[in-house]
Every structure is written in C-alpha cells, then in structure tokens.
Amino acid sequence: xCAFQCLTDHRRARSGxxxxxxxxxxxxxxxFLGGIGFSLILGERSTVAGGDRTRAVxxxxxxxxxxxxxxxxxFSSLTLGTHGLALTSTGWTFSGASAEENGYRxxxxxxxxxxDWMEVTSNVxxxxxxxxSGSVSLTTYLTNWRKVATIGNWGAMSxxxxxxxxxxxxxxxxxxxxxxxxxxxxxxxxxKGLYIFDITNPAAPVRVAxxxxxxxxxxxxxxxxxxxxxxxxxxxxxxxxxxxxxPSSLATGNLVNSFDLPGNGKARSIAVYGNTVFVGTLDDPxxxxxxxxxxxxxxxxxxxxxxxxxxxxxxxxxxxxxxxTAASANAGEFLVVDIFDPQHLAFAPGVGxxxxxxxxxxxxxxxxxxxxxxxxxxxxxDELIMYSVADAPVxxxxxxxxxxxxxxxxxxxxxxxxxxxxxxxxxxxxxxRVIDTVKLERNEAPILKTYDAGAAVNGxxxxxxxxxxxxxxxxxxxxxxxxx
Amino acid sequence: xxxxxxxxxxxxxISILVIGVIASAILSSLLLLGTSxxxxxxxxxxxxxxLAAAQACAEYALLKLRTSPTYAGNExxxxxxxxxxxxxxxxxxxxxxLICAEGQSGDVLRRLEIVVxxxxxxxxxxxxxxxxxxxxxx
Numbered sequence: 001x002c003a004f005q006c007l008t009d010h011r012r013a014r015s016g017x018x019x020x021x022x023x024x025x026x027x028x029x030x031x032f033l034g035g036i037g038f039s040l041i042l043g044e045r046s047t048v049a050g051g052d053r054t055r056a057v058x059x060x061x062x063x064x065x066x067x068x069x070x071x072x073x074x075f076s077s078l079t080l081g082t083h084g085l086a087l088t089s090t091g092w093t094f095s096g097a098s099a100e101e102n103g104y105r106x107x108x109x110x111x112x113x114x115x116d117w118m119e120v121t122s123n124v125x126x127x128x129x130x131x132x133s134g135s136v137s138l139t140t141y142l143t144n145w146r147k148v149a150t151i152g153n154w155g156a157m158s159x160x161x162x163x164x165x166x167x168x169x170x171x172x173x174x175x176x177x178x179x180x181x182x183x184x185x186x187x188x189x190x191x192k193g194l195y196i197f198d199i200t201n202p203a204a205p206v207r208v209a210x211x212x213x214x215x216x217x218x219x220x221x222x223x224x225x226x227x228x229x230x231x232x233x234x235x236x237x238x239x240x241x242x243x244x245x246x247p248s249s250l251a252t253g254n255l256v257n258s259f260d261l262p263g264n265g266k267a268r269s270i271a272v273y274g275n276t277v278f279v280g281t282l283d284d285p286x287x288x289x290x291x292x293x294x295x296x297x298x299x300x301x302x303x304x305x306x307x308x309x310x311x312x313x314x315x316x317x318x319x320x321x322x323x324x325t326a327a328s329a330n331a332g333e334f335l336v337v338d339i340f341d342p343q344h345l346a347f348a349p350g351v352g353x354x355x356x357x358x359x360x361x362x363x364x365x366x367x368x369x370x371x372x373x374x375x376x377x378x379x380x381x382d383e384l385i386m387y388s389v390a391d392a393p394v395x396x397x398x399x400x401x402x403x404x405x406x407x408x409x410x411x412x413x414x415x416x417x418x419x420x421x422x423x424x425x426x427x428x429x430x431x432x433r434v435i436d437t438v439k440l441e442r443n444e445a446p447i448l449k450t451y452d453a454g455a456a457v458n459g460x461x462x463x464x465x466x467x468x469x470x471x472x473x474x475x476x477x478x479x480x481x482x483x484x
Numbered sequence: 485x486x487x488x489x490x491x492x493x494x495x496x497x498i499s500i501l502v503i504g505v506i507a508s509a510i511l512s513s514l515l516l517l518g519t520s521x522x523x524x525x526x527x528x529x530x531x532x533x534x535l536a537a538a539q540a541c542a543e544y545a546l547l548k549l550r551t552s553p554t555y556a557g558n559e560x561x562x563x564x565x566x567x568x569x570x571x572x573x574x575x576x577x578x579x580x581x582l583i584c585a586e587g588q589s590g591d592v593l594r595r596l597e598i599v600v601x602x603x604x605x606x607x608x609x610x611x612x613x614x615x616x617x618x619x620x621x622x
Contacts, residue, residue, distance in 0.1 A: 039511040046518025053525035057532050139563045141540035143547035149605040225556030274572045318576045417578040417604040465551050
C-alpha cells in the first residue's frame, strides 16, 4: 500500500519540479534573449551615433575650409552674421542662414574680434530620431594676413611733427613698440636716460611717464613684445629689461631683470632673439665685447657666452642665426658672429670684412640679402657700404660692395620692408637721407630725399605699422611721413 | 557513467551553454565596438577642434606680426571649443620668422609649425605644417 502511495507521491512531486524547472528555464532564456536584444540595440545605436558625429565633424571642417577659401578670394566677403554655405560655379558663397545636407543642418557664425580679425564658428546639428541627435561646433580665427601692405612714396618724405625738449636730454637712439616711442638718452647733462612718447597720433606725439628717471645713460634699445631692453652705462647693471605693458606709467618698479656685464658700464648696442639677448660693449680689455645673455621672467638673467671682438661693438643686427656687427676694430669694422649656439659664440666662416681705412663701423642693418654698414666720417672713404649676404653670412664680393659718400658720420640706419633705407648722422644739411637700395645696387643715383634737421640725427626708426619714420636729435623728436 | 552520458538532457544543456558563451562573447564585442565607435567619434571631434584652435593662433600671430614685428608670442587664447597657445616667435624683422602654435581640446593636442619667409608687403609662407613635436621653436 505504502509502496504504491509513495510512488504516486513521487511522480506528483517530479511533475511539479518539471514545471518549475521549465518556468525557470523559460525565464532565464527570456532574460538571456532580452539581454541579447538590448545589447544588439545598444551596440548598434552607439555605432550609428558615432558615425553620425564623425560625419558631422567632417562637415563642420568642410565648412571652415569653405570659409577659408572665401577669405583667400576676398577677406571682405566674410560678412558678419550667421550664414549657410553653397558651392557655386565660382566657389563657395554664403547662402541663407543655414544649409541642410543628408539630414545635417549647417551654418557658420562670423563675429568680428578686431580689425582684420574674425572669429568663425562652424556649426553642424542633426536629429534623425531622438537617440540620434546632436551638434558639433568648430571655432577658429581668420585674419587678413594676405592683405598686401602699401608703402608711401618716401622719395617725397615730409616732416609731420617736431617735439623739442627745452632741456638737454641728449637723445641717443629710438625704437617704437605699438603706440609708443622709446628714446634713450645720456644723463651727462641732466637727461633722464629714457624718454617715452605716446604716438597714437604720430603727428602729435605726447611725452608720457615724465617722472621716470633711469639714473644712467642708455644707448642701444630694442622692444620685444611687452619688454624693453636697454644697453646702459650703469656700472652694476648695464643691461636692463623693463615691463612696458603700461608705458604711460613706467616706473623703476617695472624693472623686470638686469645684468651686470664684466667691465664698467660699457654696454652700447643690444639685440634680442626670443629669450636670448645679445649685447655689444665698448672696447674694455681684458673683457670681451660681445655677450649672449639668457632672459628670464622668473629668475635672474644669466650669461650664456661671450666673444672677444678686438674693438667696440656699436651696432648689432640679427639675421638667420648670425649677428652682424658694426665694430671699431681697424682690421674688421664689419664682423659676423655665429649665434646658433649662444653658449659657444664664434665668428662665422670668414670672420668679417676689413673696410677701407680705419673709421669705426657705427651702425648696421640687415634686410633679406643685403647688409648696410655705416661708418664714421672719413675723407678717403664712403661712409655707407652695402654688401650682398645672399650666398654667405660673410660677404664674398663681387657682387658689390656698393658705397655712398655721406659727408659725415653715419649714426643710425633704418629701412622699410621695401627698397627704402634711411641714413641718419651728422652730414651738414642732410642729417637724414632716404636711399633707394635698388638704385644703389644698380650704381644709379640712390638718394631720393635729404632732410636738414639742423643738428645731428642720432637715431632713426621706421614704424611699419603706421608707415612713419621717427628720428631724434639731441633734443628733438621728429616724425616723418611719406608723400602721396 | 555511460547511462548518464547517454541521457539527451546533458547534450542539450552543454550545447546551450556553449552557444550561450559564444553569443555572450559576440554581444560583448558588439557592445564594446559601439562604445569604441562613440569614443572614436568624440576623439575625432576633439582633434578637429584642437586643430582649428591651433590654426586660430597661427592666424592671430600672423596678424600681430604684420602690425608689430616685435610681437613675441608667448600667449594663450581661449575659444568656445578649445584653447591655443603660441610659443616664442622665432626670428627678427621682416623675414624668416617662425611661428609655433598648439591647439588643445580636452586631452587632444595638435601642433603647427609655420615658416614665414616675408611678412610685408605681402606675407609669404613656404611651410605650414602639422607636427607631432615642435622642432623649430624652443
């Protein structure tokens, strides 16, 4: 009896287990299938969404390139606002407020950031269905650097401003940075070492930072960004670097860095390449006369290297890894230094040029393939010499050299980015001359214009931003403009 | 033993397990591929944004150099979709200037080196190329 009953119960229990197992198995399998489906859909959607975004990025990039192409044709075609783009037979043009292609809506926003400066944002958005929507933006700047600059006719130069100091500032050299002109001076007769002029209106310069006093004489100077580098006769800090981010309120507290060269206050010329400062000094044996310094914004300046030049270094011009110097050495008034490695300064192959007679080299200028050297006055020499440095840093004439009798000391040289050069010095009634270097090279009459400043012009600087020439006599600032 | 192996339920179970493992591997791959596709597209976006930013800095530097040859670089610019940085401008004067610009978006960096043969009167650029690391600028 029990055996039959027990068998029946066991069969009943097994039947229930099978049902439960089946339900669980179906449930597990359903979960598994659900996971499969979800994974398939999620993976597929991620892949598709990634593809959507990638296509949008390339469309956005295409728009930027289209706007660049328009800029290349004409910067003025970049009108402000939100535009769509269309490709026509003449190239890309703005068309409407947006464009649509294969479900992607596209436009560009053009905003002015300043003169000749546009911010361009390329926008692409899409919305195929809810999970497949998004947007991409690329932002860049476009500027009008392709514009051809024009130079006035410097053969018809005229003075547009004269600002004379009633004292004895003894102006030396001049450099321009932005809307300010910086003039060094001797302090022997009460000069303040450095004078600053606001030249926002070049025809009406205004002296600023009038209370500033350098406390020493300054000679060579150069502006690099927001830093003014000075070569001074301060015996304990011949090289001084000022922060000129606010020139109108320059004070001694704006001294960023300085360096005490060997010797005693002999720095006369200075040039800057990046963070490397090159300084020339008066002849002061046993010290060297040419130095390379490392500028630092956070620590003291450091000496990288120096070189003996056998004479004073009165002018430095940097070009293509070489420092071209105007020197006083009788056997080498024009010396070229290899500055590729400032820690190991050396003369360039060939060293330099021994110019006729013994007059000092006083000023130097390099521009492209030419080097101009100015010298002290001499009855048997031409004071201005131009060499070709197209083939080697140290000239190997012929061709050249080409020379010009100046009739006085050459104290400073400047040039436009074109064919004009400006020669300043002591020549009677012609303290400033405008020279056509192309005519000089052709042995034609190169003097286009002379200007009688009534006194020696110690420094000249060409401001290519405003196409203006600035000069200084011992007490006057002069501003010149080209003719029509 | 032979009795157990001969039971058909085991063969079915083992088959389901093997197929399940294979299916799971395929699904995991699909999921990873989908995620990777999304990440790649995002990287492509950041990369293009970084390049656009680097180009913005290069354009800006050219404009600044044309207006002031003493412009020194060493400047950062922030934009809507990235930022860029200009290294120290190389060279002096009107000829042979070097511009190095780095654009950044997220973790992506793009770098441009530009050689400017002449600034004025007309800017001429013989080389404008993307580099993995700067070699012209220190």
